[in-house]
Amino acid sequence: MLTLLVGYALGTAQILAIAWVRRRVRHRGDLRVLRAELRRVATYNGTFDFGDETALERQTIPRPPSVSPRFADFLTQTDFYLTDENDQSVTQEGLLGILDGCAMFRDTIDMFEQDVAEYRSTNDPARCAQLIEDMRGRGRDYDHRLQTFMPLVQTFLEDIEERLSNASTWRQLNRPLGRLPKAKADDSRKR
Numbered sequence: 317m318l319t320l321l322v323g324y325a326l327g328t329a330q331i332l333a334i335a336w337v338r339r340r341v342r343h344r345g346d347l348r349v350l351r352a353e354l355r356r357v358a359t360y361n362g363t364f365d366f367g368d369e370t371a372l373e374r375q376t377i378p379r380p381p382s383v384s385p386r387f388a389d390f391l392t393q394t395d396f397y398l399t400d401e402n403d404q405s406v407t408q409e410g411l412l413g414i415l416d417g418c419a420m421f422r423d424t425i426d427m428f429e430q431d432v433a434e435y436r437s438t439n440d441p442a443r444c445a446q447l448i449e450d451m452r453g454r455g456r457d458y459d460h461r462l463q464t465f466m467p468l469v470q471t472f473l474e475d476i477e478e479r480l481s482n483a484s485t486w487r488q489l490n491r492p493l494g495r496l497p498k499a500k501a502d503d504s505r506k507r
Contacts, residue, residue: 381465382418
């Protein structure tokens, strides 16, 4: 009877160990995909760069930053708890903000393209002047938002890089079991 219990205990321990390793391997894979997406987003640098004298006819519409449709899937399936430094981690929320930001930039470009189409089809000089002002304002707003958005992308890219280094097997073995430590009051990173 004792032999059966020992065999059962060893089999259960093996199953739990294999599941633990598989979770960590999957987590590292998910982090690598998120890192690749963020690296791609970090390469976007197209702005409207409207000067006061920039002619609308010579203006090119920049391609907005975007993530792949699978980004949200990886974002929701990644268990960030495995590499959280403390119990106040905001990485997943921040990455959702990047997803929302990319959608906002796409919407801004869509509205700009609609204004361009209306500008080209209208014959009313007053309406054309109003559309030009609207497009310039929208372009400046886009550029301003992009200047604040790209540093956030870089911050979360660095966070994912750090998580990948913390996802090694040895560091995972040394992680505390149970609850994570509380964030310090002066800890500005809260990752």
